[in-house]
Amino acid sequence: MARILVINPNTTASMTETIGEAARSVAAATTEIVATNPEDGPVSIENHYDEAMSAAAMLQVVRQGEADGYDAFVIACFGDPGLTAAREVASGPVIGIAEAAMHAASFIATKFSVVTTLSRTCVIAEHLVRNYGMEHFCAGIRACDVPVLELENEESGAYQLIRDECLRAIAEDGAGAIVLGCGGMADLTLKLQADIGIPVIDGVTAAVKFAEALVDLGLKTSKHGDLDYPGPKKYTGAFSQYAPGKN
Amino acid sequence: MARILVINPNTTASMTETIGEAARSVAAATTEIVATNPEDGPVSIENHYDEAMSAAAMLQVVRQGEADGYDAFVIACFGDPGLTAAREVASGPVIGIAEAAMHAASFIATKFSVVTTLSRTCVIAEHLVRNYGMEHFCAGIRACDVPVLELENEESGAYQLIRDECLRAIAEDGAGAIVLGCGGMADLTLKLQADIGIPVIDGVTAAVKFAEALVDLGLKTSKHGDLDYPGPKKYTGAFSQYAPGKN
Amino acid sequence: MARILVINPNTTASMTETIGEAARSVAAATTEIVATNPEDGPVSIENHYDEAMSAAAMLQVVRQGEADGYDAFVIACFGDPGLTAAREVASGPVIGIAEAAMHAASFIATKFSVVTTLSRTCVIAEHLVRNYGMEHFCAGIRACDVPVLELENEESGAYQLIRDECLRAIAEDGAGAIVLGCGGMADLTLKLQADIGIPVIDGVTAAVKFAEALVDLGLKTSKHGDLDYPGPKKYTGAFSQYAPGKN
Amino acid sequence: MARILVINPNTTASMTETIGEAARSVAAATTEIVATNPEDGPVSIENHYDEAMSAAAMLQVVRQGEADGYDAFVIACFGDPGLTAAREVASGPVIGIAEAAMHAASFIATKFSVVTTLSRTCVIAEHLVRNYGMEHFCAGIRACDVPVLELENEESGAYQLIRDECLRAIAEDGAGAIVLGCGGMADLTLKLQADIGIPVIDGVTAAVKFAEALVDLGLKTSKHGDLDYPGPKKYTGAFSQYAPGKN
Amino acid sequence: MARILVINPNTTASMTETIGEAARSVAAATTEIVATNPEDGPVSIENHYDEAMSAAAMLQVVRQGEADGYDAFVIACFGDPGLTAAREVASGPVIGIAEAAMHAASFIATKFSVVTTLSRTCVIAEHLVRNYGMEHFCAGIRACDVPVLELENEESGAYQLIRDECLRAIAEDGAGAIVLGCGGMADLTLKLQADIGIPVIDGVTAAVKFAEALVDLGLKTSKHGDLDYPGPKKYTGAFSQYAPGKN
Amino acid sequence: MARILVINPNTTASMTETIGEAARSVAAATTEIVATNPEDGPVSIENHYDEAMSAAAMLQVVRQGEADGYDAFVIACFGDPGLTAAREVASGPVIGIAEAAMHAASFIATKFSVVTTLSRTCVIAEHLVRNYGMEHFCAGIRACDVPVLELENEESGAYQLIRDECLRAIAEDGAGAIVLGCGGMADLTLKLQADIGIPVIDGVTAAVKFAEALVDLGLKTSKHGDLDYPGPKKYTGAFSQYAPGKN
Known part of the structure; x- marks a missing residue:
């Protein structure tokens, strides 16, 4: 317990x-x-x-x-x-x-891509990838340029932007799994996984x-x-x- | 379930x-x-x-x-x-x-050492460390030159050899945690951890x-x-x- | 002898x-x-x-x-x-x-690309590149998605697919030499080398x-x-x- | 200006x-x-x-x-x-x-060692070495286990401990220069350099x-x-x- | 002095x-x-x-x-x-x-691109990047295929070629700063910086x-x-x- | 021919x-x-x-x-x-x-040590190890501090110094093969190999x-x-x- x-x-x-x-x-x-x-x-x-x-x-x-x-x-x-x-x-x-999601991804795929919110945070994810020893596993770090709090706004179109970026990660990075790059995306995981057809990992x-x-x-x-x-x-x-x- | x-x-x-x-x-x-x-x-x-x-x-x-x-x-x-x-x-x-033990170790310590059975298997562990991206975390790979099946022989002195190697890993490698390098050591974990005073991780x-x-x-x-x-x-x-x- | x-x-x-x-x-x-x-x-x-x-x-x-x-x-x-x-x-x-071909390539070019059969084997080649220390030399790993046994089928168009992938490796990866990624390609080496104009290395x-x-x-x-x-x-x-x- | x-x-x-x-x-x-x-x-x-x-x-x-x-x-x-x-x-x-000292050291020596205060901060220095790309240049990170504020206490023997650690860095790491691992050591630089005979770099x-x-x-x-x-x-x-x- | x-x-x-x-x-x-x-x-x-x-x-x-x-x-x-x-x-x-420019760039940006003269010199820059530990910082090495001595020829269009390559480095590499890859470009620095809107670093x-x-x-x-x-x-x-x- | x-x-x-x-x-x-x-x-x-x-x-x-x-x-x-x-x-x-010897060593052993002449040349060998991608294979670079031309002087005791350093490489580095670090050592290869009992590789x-x-x-x-x-x-x-x- x-x-x-x-x-x-x-x-x-x-x-x-x-x-x-x-x-x-x-x-x-x-x-x-x-x-x-x-x-x-x-x-x-x-x-x-x-x-x-x-x-x-x-x-x-x-x-x-x-x-x-x-x-x-x-x-x-x-x-x-x-x-x-x-x-x-x-x-x-x-x-x-981030640590949990990347480690989980490395257990079920040879390559994952991170899909995160803002471009300027990509360098933060990149730093983590390096410090967790995930360079071999991380095929890409991608931003969909949705501000974090817009994730809660259903009319923001955030979901579509994230899904499209995931599809690009599959096509362009050869990702076998997606790591979601924001705690606020936790509730999108299952729907995304169903939509894009590969494992989607939420860190929370x-x-x-x-x-x-x-x-x-x-x-x-x-x-x-x-x-x-x-x-x-x-x-x-x-x-x-x-x-x-x-x- | x-x-x-x-x-x-x-x-x-x-x-x-x-x-x-x-x-x-x-x-x-x-x-x-x-x-x-x-x-x-x-x-x-x-x-x-x-x-x-x-x-x-x-x-x-x-x-x-x-x-x-x-x-x-x-x-x-x-x-x-x-x-x-x-x-x-x-x-x-x-x-x-090995994968599980190394990942777990990286969650609770900044440095771990692997303590394994035979010297000739160290290169296998080293290869895994590299492929799992654990180079930053692995402070040492040490063998106590106990054949695997001797682990089951209580009279072999295997436990003492393993414990002593763990203590050297703490003193010489600066290890904050020990990763046991053999599935057959699973039953020694708790006793070892009590004896050496730092986390001991069994992969099983x-x-x-x-x-x-x-x-x-x-x-x-x-x-x-x-x-x-x-x-x-x-x-x-x-x-x-x-x-x-x-x- | x-x-x-x-x-x-x-x-x-x-x-x-x-x-x-x-x-x-x-x-x-x-x-x-x-x-x-x-x-x-x-x-x-x-x-x-x-x-x-x-x-x-x-x-x-x-x-x-x-x-x-x-x-x-x-x-x-x-x-x-x-x-x-x-x-x-x-x-x-x-x-x-693979080992022989990559080492040979590193003797005659600063960058090589691997051209192999199926996409799903690229990760195997990537693992080898890492373990042989060839990261600096390998500019790309490319698949032409020809099943291995189709290489023997002259009507499969395999040769053209391989040649085209080699040309892309030159243009896109900046490869100075090609490493052929399958033992079954051994008989294509000389023809390919003549066709594409840079050294082609067969591992066999x-x-x-x-x-x-x-x-x-x-x-x-x-x-x-x-x-x-x-x-x-x-x-x-x-x-x-x-x-x-x-x- | x-x-x-x-x-x-x-x-x-x-x-x-x-x-x-x-x-x-x-x-x-x-x-x-x-x-x-x-x-x-x-x-x-x-x-x-x-x-x-x-x-x-x-x-x-x-x-x-x-x-x-x-x-x-x-x-x-x-x-x-x-x-x-x-x-x-x-x-x-x-x-x-730390950044300035390590970069300066790489301009004047092929290898430097960091001599810092407490052992537990070595992992912080190690992280910086990695993130500044100084792995090739850093031959060692050494602590003399002097608390930071003891540096100001002339009776603490801090200077001698630091100097001895520097000498060990020369002998054991092959260091060609010393990077001082604490801003509070800035006033020791010239004396140390005179005493140990190799360049000593203070980050401030x-x-x-x-x-x-x-x-x-x-x-x-x-x-x-x-x-x-x-x-x-x-x-x-x-x-x-x-x-x-x-x- | x-x-x-x-x-x-x-x-x-x-x-x-x-x-x-x-x-x-x-x-x-x-x-x-x-x-x-x-x-x-x-x-x-x-x-x-x-x-x-x-x-x-x-x-x-x-x-x-x-x-x-x-x-x-x-x-x-x-x-x-x-x-x-x-x-x-x-x-x-x-x-x-090259050393000075790359180090300076790493002080003011998380990523820089090198813009140099001839393609065949890119491998030289790449070698330097590796030996100076700048892999994390260097987002790209780009040539504009201007021979070195043409830099002095105002009618060669060299400036435009360099500027365009810099703009591509910003757009495609995500560079936050540009490192000029030739001593002969030293006099272009300020004009380039004004034109492209990000820091431009001349090594001289x-x-x-x-x-x-x-x-x-x-x-x-x-x-x-x-x-x-x-x-x-x-x-x-x-x-x-x-x-x-x-x- | x-x-x-x-x-x-x-x-x-x-x-x-x-x-x-x-x-x-x-x-x-x-x-x-x-x-x-x-x-x-x-x-x-x-x-x-x-x-x-x-x-x-x-x-x-x-x-x-x-x-x-x-x-x-x-x-x-x-x-x-x-x-x-x-x-x-x-x-x-x-x-x-050096290139040839290191590559050959990597074909027959998982770890080699370099035994060379003067300490000050070790950094040159280290640079080569890095550029040839031999970091995983090189267990040590050791000098016996014999000037190059002394190798030709039979009375210099050079052979004994080299042999002793090789033995230390086996014991301390765990080397499975020795790479001789000087072209002038070429004539010592066979005798050394016989004396130390592991493969000795001369680059010439x-x-x-x-x-x-x-x-x-x-x-x-x-x-x-x-x-x-x-x-x-x-x-x-x-x-x-x-x-x-x-x-």
Whole structure:
């Protein structure tokens, strides 16, 4: 039995809900999913600056979750902001949705393409591909230039743009699977998969299942070495409340 | 609810039992684990030749399992023999234990070391590290020069040799987690982890959980492109029975 | 004086003949070429499953050849199936035709493209490129979607398809040389080279010459470490005849 | 004439002073150096969590500096926290001190070693090496396990520990130059260089000179593509003040 | 105050002048720029043979410059011919213009494209990209097939060809900055930058500023290890005058 | 029947003789070996400067050889100086001895170590390893700090130093084969191999056999693209005689 905290690092509650629903749709009966978001920070994450700012707030949610005894954490933004830092402040496993989706894709296809929202975030995905060792598996990173919050707007035509980009990934990249590049796309997965005819992987659901798996395996974040808890230390000014070493 | 076929590619039934027990120890209540091994092939897998020969027999077990409707497959030998070929003949996910263990390790540590049986198999592990994109994460591949079947012999001192090699991996490689390099070590995991104080990852249990995860996610092996089913084709001689295209 | 066993890992005798003729066409006067194929296995090799199955049978041919005192071995299928395992059971050098062709190409051009048969085998070639360290040299891997056995059918238009793909490799990849991606293309080499105007490399002939070279250099497969002979070991069931340690 | 804002991302004023002095010691007569630090955040940066939190505060200093018309920015912490995000919010060049030191080292030696403070930060340096493409040049990353703030304590023996580690880097890694792995080491550079006999590179001074160079070249951060200014967007809660799009 | 010798490795005096003017246009008031070229060698450098031959003559200019007490050297040909050898015979820093331009580009953009003269030199640039660790940053290497000396011919239409290739680099490669692939393009930089709207980097000016930076930092070429001065040694025949160990 | 010009790029005739003897010892009866050296240049090649200077002279020998109708060329210095430029001016294949030895080693072992003369040349070998794609195969590069010309002095103890370094490569690197890192070691190969018990590869003999192989295969240096002959061009001063385009 696992209690998993699924954190949407942006502050848009409706997206948190979409993410939570996706998470619950795959969770084991014995798993408790709590979906949440920081109160502080950007309403969407669409560039390095948003990422950096959201990470700071998200990390406090992880710390609170750690104090509350959650068994595992999911960071539900495709840039996996603050992932390594989150691992330092958590004892249980922490999984990013980009990480989960790419790893899952490598289990079922020899090549995947990422289909994401804005062109300017492609370089973030590319950086992750490199750091997760997925260069051999990633056949392409494609943007459909839909702003994140437009995903919730049914009249935006977002679905069609995403589907068309997926079809181009199949034709032009030779992708055998699609990795969705935004937590806010979680509810499109099944429809997309049916429409395009190859596996479509949403990181939110993949991360939940991998987090459950690690909990069931009794595996926790290694505290030997560079993911050890930050020692107690003074933080100054408005950030003094964020000083580590209190949990 | 998932039915998972866990295949020990060597033909030693006692090792299959160890593997099956490990698999069942972590499986969800709703998962049915069947552990099996080919009737034909090497009693242990300790070099490239053993690997190649065991793959041929193991693939027939996968094909039979596919005909029997299994949802997913685990290949329980650390060299992941025949993994890509197995994916061609299976509709559900197929996970290798080296693959599963390395991916799991990368979720909970920045560096892991592999501790395996014989020195001559290190190059096989090294090849896998490269092909799974784990170069950044793998801090070392170490052998304790215990033959595979000696793992079952309590008087062989195998446990002490493995534990000492793990301790050297921590001290010399800076490993934050240990990946066990043999399916036959599955029953040592918890004791080792307690003894050495950092996470120890057995591929059998990790693969079972990841296979469950993929099944629960509705993800199957991509049949678009290079993992598509082999088409019907004539095989000659003693291998005519192995011709594809019949399931 | 070298005796070289050229093994077509598929069981189509007419292709073995084509390969043997190509091999003999370049062999030194003092070299004895014997071209052979296993009796057991697929009539063509067009996916991972075919590869795995053919490797098992091919390895027995190598073992018999070792017993018969051959000085070197050529594995004449572009996927180089079972190459490392073959090196374990042979004392003399073993050369794969993909390996030979890529290495030869890197000696005479800064970039080569592979032109192969079926799209689904491209990932196999890509894997080889990576494992042979040829990423810098390989400008493209292209399929003309001709089934292997159609190469023998003069009315199939195979030649034109291959030539056109070579021309595209020159124009689009900037290839300075072409590597032919199938042992069955060996007899097209000279005509293609004349037609397209850049060097065309067939792996069968390249492998024969490199095998001769190694024999003349007195170089044998290293038996120090991971290519050492497999020790004696029990194999069970229908594969008991394949147990190592008898030669 | 350049105005450069040198930002110590931690909040220890005495370290900011050390950094500022180092910066001014090499700046051109026509360059104005202003050294500063955020008011909010950790007093030292020694792990991923510190890095993530300091980045959020540091980015506001960059934004204020941008509003104040600075020509270039130096991020004076060896982990280069928030570097890419800082580039988004700045029009002039932004240089990290790890980046500057490694690039400078590659101009004057074929191999350098990094000598840093705490072991747990080595993985951060390793990540930077990979992302800056310095794998070929970096011969080692070594920690002398001195906490950052102990560098200021003359009685801590920090200097001797650092020097000894440098000597080991020469002897064991074959390093031709040393990259100092902490902004707080800036004042040790010349003494170290004299003591160990090979070039010692401090990132603060290197970054200042490279920033001046870029300003003199008229080169600014590219606003075409992924380093473009973040568009206006709502930030909520305590972070609403950090919303982009106001400068 | 720095004295920098800027060496055009080809023997075309008018190009040396262009290069010298570019160098002086960015040099600090306290820097003395001397632009020169060998008397011996090719009038332009457009292939590996030209490179090898020019390196031999250029190295003598460096040695003379070393004897004359120059503080730093710039090699002003985009292939950076003889760069490592030049570092051996110089005590001060030696910077190649390809090296400088690529490093500068990586400071201000996540991706750059190289736009060079002749297609056949692209492989030289590719080799440099790999050896400088710039694979992650280089989005494309493009030739506009203008012979080097045509750059000086205003009626050749060279400017338009270069500009169009730059625009294609933006559109097709996603380049955020352009690296000019020839020292002879130095005078086009500002006009190009204005025309295409993204940063354009000329290696000559970048190398001069980086050389100044290293001189101001007190950094010299490491003489520990493989860049140490060549010891005295006999050279025979027409090259006896080139024997090292005399300065 | 092949005529192969084996070029010792240094000007020491006694070493040329050693190299020529080694070459002839493996050449086919139908091969004519001519061993030569430039008249101009260093008496030994032990650093980047020697390499650069020897390349200029060596290239003229290749050009003369091309005019004299040689079928192939071997560059018999382990740094493979001027290899790519030599390919431009030759129609037949050109093989470097480091290249040949490393490729041969990769055919018979999974790991090799290079044992070379001086420590300062290790970085040259490392560069070649990277450019030939041999990173996976090269387990170590080791110097025994014997000056090149001491190899000819029987009283220097060079043999013992080399042998001991080879033994360390086996024990510490896990090397399965040794690549000798100097053309002047060619006569030690067989004795070393007997003494250390694993394959020892001399590049001179390997290059001769690979050159023969390519000639017999009818493969010539690709003249499509970047290895095309340099066009006619003016060279000035003392180098005017080296202008290309005359053969």
